[in-house]
Amino acid sequence: MESKRSVKVEDLNPSSSSFSDHNLVGGNNSHRGLEDYSVDGENGSLGFMELLGVQAFGPSVLDMLPVLPNQNRTCTVDQDSSEVVNTPATPILSSISSESSGAGGPNDEQTKEVLDEVDEEEEEQKQKTKKQLKPKNMSQKRQREQRFAFMTRSEVDHLEDGYRWRKYGQKAVKNSPFPRSYYRCTNASCSVKKRIERCLYDPTIVMTTYEGQHTHPSPLMSRANPAAELMPRSKFSTGESAAIFVPSPLQMSLSSAAAEYQVHCNYSTPLNFGFMGSTNINSAASAHQKRICTPPSALITDYGLLQDIVPSIVRKEE
DNA sequence: CGCCTTTGACCGGCGC
DNA sequence: GCGCCGGTCAAAGGCG
Secondary structure: OHHHHHHHHHHOOOOOOOOHHHHOOOHHHOOOOHHHHOOOHHHOOOOHHHHHHHHHHOHHHHHHOOOOOOOOOEEEEEOOOOEEEEEOOOOOOHHHHHHHHHHOOOOOOOOOOOOOOOOHHHHHHHHHHHOOOOOOOHHHHOOOOOEEEEEEEOOOOOOOOOOOEEEEEEEEOOOOOOEEEEEEEOOOOOOOEEEEEEOOOOOOEEEEEEEOOOOOOOHHHHHHOHHHHHOOHHHOOOOOOOOOOOOHHHHHHHHHHHHHHHHHOOOOOOOOOOHHHOHHHHHHHHHHOEEOOOOOHHHHHOOOOHHHHHHHHHHHHO
16 A cells, blocks of 8 residues: 555656656556546547546446547457556547646646546556465455546535445544545445545545445435436446446436536536436535546645545646 | 444554 | 554444
């Protein structure tokens, strides 16, 4: 862990023009950067939904996603390993910075929006190879689910996302005055977890990391929008494991974050996942949260979960 | 009474 | 082997 973090810190070094963040991931992936997950639709980068989809749902979600304008990327999935592999056709470096430039520079995080995805799978795959010597009961102990994270600007830590969560732990984050909270989906058959922590340098920013996929529809969604239940779930399933329900992470995040993304991005074809039609779902969260786009440079040196995400963002700025 | 949060203890991984 | 750290457990208490 420690080494991992330290490496990332180094990667965050602005002076590093190469941003070899993905050294962590492996040689073949060294070209993969935050650009892969950029949010700006005008610059041919991945959209928010895709970000989620790519990571959490693999190609399935991409299939159902509307074609975003100027999509200049390719997304491929390693079917064998269920690993999501993003291969940008071209480096997309201007996605966020372009917006920021218009808004007042790379540090104008207040007006920008960003959704970045934690490329945990890559890291884990790398770590797997790294730890191949002692995989032992790791698999039986705890197989890490797919994870993705996003940052929101919110006054409340626990954003409403349509699911019910039970807090099962809280830990102090090293080098941060803000604790990290651990939540688990209250559904007995669902093992989805999420972690919430605040940005060290900007307490208004909440980092939410989802892990796993819901095996049940959102209770809130089913109430607010029963039609959503009729959605073809197969479209969302990753194919990775059995009995995966609709947009688990999708729902989780979209209900709050994605919905806003819809608002802020000029997609000619709004994404609609049914549950998003429910104003109830988003009302609370939307009132408080404002997703950020380009993190302040200070974020770069953040620790904890934030570091899983920030590096990519930083690279994007560069 | 059921559900949730809080919080200290515990466990396992990892670096030194 | 030791200590640190992230993550989880579980008892206790609060709240509606």
